[in-house]
Amino acid sequence: MHNLTRVIIAGTVISTLALGASTPALGSPAPEKSQSTDTPASLSLPLKDEAQVWVAAHRGQWRDYPENSLPGILQASKDGAEVIEIDLKRTKDGHLVLMHDATVDRTTNGTGRVDDLTLDQIKDLRLREGQGNGPAPVTNLKVPTFTESLAAVEGHNVLLNLDKGWEYREQLMVELEAAGMVDYGLFKGAPNAEEANEFMAAYPRAQYMHIINDKQVDDLAEFTTHMPDAIEVAFNTMDDTQAQPEYLAAVEAKTDLWLNSMWNSVSGGYTDEASLRDPDLGWQALVDMGADVVQTDDVRMINAWREDVDVTAVGMKPSSVRVQAEDFLDDPDHYADSNDRNECAAGKAIRNLRSPVDACDLDGAHIVQYIREGEFFTLEVEVDQPGTYNLSIRHSADTEPGGTVTVDTGTGAGEPVPLPNTTHNRAFTVTDLGRYKLDKGTHKIQLSFTHPDYLSVDWLQLDRGQRADQDLIDMGITAP
Structure with a gap:
């Protein structure tokens, strides 16, 4: 294997927080959360953990299917992703659907804001290929609901990273509970530390990842009684405070570190495409920084690299x-x-x-x-x-x-x-x-x-x- 210096270790969350424990009803008094910052927090897959750096698929496998589509989610899992990032919006009549933008314009054959459309109206639309731009050709696939995405991944060993869903966190928790799949969800947000602490205290079964960027570098010190199960650190350049080795080491000592490789502004230049030129310019560098999870737009290639394939020569034969x-x-x-x-x-x-x-x-x-x-x-x-x-x-x-x-x-x-x-x-x-x-x-x-x-x-x-x-x-x- 490559120098994958960090692993996800099962069993670091103490038994009273084991998945399957009861979650308080919405609006009920928050129980005391028994995980303390003395015990490093850790993400957990719903079926079994993997002793390797995990791959997170950004918007699913949009290289084969529309972004945020059910086939794209399942293909990302098949291609090796342990985590699948999905984006959430709420319809006019209160249903959670998978959609990155505020409007349906880019990714479907329709127009309008998601929150101005009913679920029936959105279900009448069809998703466009890939990331939708162009506009790309229309497929026969529909916009999925969150509940449908849960049904699709049940029995698969993957986490759904619930991006753009913080404002819907209570509804997400209700739907996860109703499906009996709380352990498949990874909540994500960039609230202030106080609000994040309140959520973790109220819902000890929920896995939560906190985002730290230029404006939130001080948040890490605010997690004194509860620690997120992971922290996503985003940085524009390696001069950013949160990109410094001592800061990343402090995160890594407390919880799992999530880094990104999609584009420069979230990775300091250590990207998927740089990795294809030389993994030391991308994925390996992120792992050396301590990454436990790397979010990518190129699931198949990072998984191949993780399995010791020379990605700089993919597509070539000795005679090429x-x-x-x-x-x-x-x-x-x-x-x-x-x-x-x-x-x-x-x-x-x-x-x-x-x-x-x-x-x-x-x-x-x-x-x-x-x-x-x-x-x-x-x-x-x-x-x-x-x-x-x-x-x-x-x-x-x-x-x-x-x-x-x-x-x-x-x-x-x-x-x-x-x-x-x-x-x-x-x-x-x-x-x-x-x-x-x-x-x-x-x-x-x-x-x-x-x-x-x-x-x-x-x-x-x-x-x-x-x-x-x-x-x-x-x-x-x-x-x-």
């Missing part, structure tokens, strides 16, 4: 040739860009800032970004063996349609290949570009694009035969 897009030929004869300035965000250019071809760092991914209609760039590829090669690219876009790419290996341009909308600019997938006959030697391969907005490209790969690890590297979407 991969060229990074940012290694384009920086010569105006070999590229065309729609403007003469570099569009990378401040501090994110990873190559020549004066080049109009935008080689950028996007939350850890080193890519050519902002590729627009009519633009092209050229990659130089060294071929050791002559033959027919399958070409593929890793790319992203959040606009429908996803655009096209045309390949020219030096013998003339082929037919445009449609690219799917991946529903988020950080959501990369791999598309096959067809078979090309190449002689031994150096080849200049030109990639020309169309797109209604912009797309991004990570790499170009050549394979003699099928790519390896397609189940790990592809998203479950299809080109239009």
Whole structure:
């Protein structure tokens, strides 16, 4: 195994707090909570604990199914997640449904605020693929209720991380109790410490995770009689107080530490995409900081890494040739860009800032970004063996349609290949570009694009035969 320095240890919560103990009725006097800060708090899975750093799936497995959908929840569990983060909103008639945004606009074929719609109206809608942007194609899946999500995971060894649900905590507790599944819930919030303490005292069976960010770094000292079962620490940069080793060590000494790897602003740059370049730049660094749980947008890849797979080479065979897009030929004869300035965000250019071809760092991914209609760039590829090669690219876009790419290996341009909308600019997938006959030697391969907005490209790969690890590297979407 990798250097997974922390584990979740079953049995650290004392017996009077064991799951299955009675929970007070809502509004009843709060019983004394017997867990003290002298005993380190710890999360617990409903069926059995795992002696490894846990994986938390952000909004379920949205790479295969719509975010916050029942199939996405179950696929995340199948792909190795011990915790599945879901988002909650309440309908006009008081039902809790899984929805991240205040409106249904992004993720469904409808419009309007969740709290202005009845459950029947929301059930008439259909979820869009992935994260919904584009707008992405509509599926036949409906918005699930919280009760339906509990029924879906019953018997699975997973926790449901109840994000955006703090204001509904009492209703959530009622529904968990009614299903006999309190041990499947992980409450989450960023209230003041006093309110969090009151909740933990009132509901000793409920597992609670407290969020600490820039504004709440002092909260840790306020948990003197009750300790959250986990603390999520979010940080923009490694200069933040809560990102310092001594602060993280103090959290780790008291409870389980939850860190994130989805994007820079919650992880200080230690992201999923950085991990695919080098795990020491992402997941391993978070584990070395003491993480007991890592929340991710790439469940399959982090689980593969957890099982000692070299994620930097996923999708490759010994004979594969991969060229990074940012290694384009920086010569105006070999590229065309729609403007003469570099569009990378401040501090994110990873190559020549004066080049109009935008080689950028996007939350850890080193890519050519902002590729627009009519633009092209050229990659130089060294071929050791002559033959027919399958070409593929890793790319992203959040606009429908996803655009096209045309390949020219030096013998003339082929037919445009449609690219799917991946529903988020950080959501990369791999598309096959067809078979090309190449002689031994150096080849200049030109990639020309169309797109209604912009797309991004990570790499170009050549394979003699099928790519390896397609189940790990592809998203479950299809080109239009």
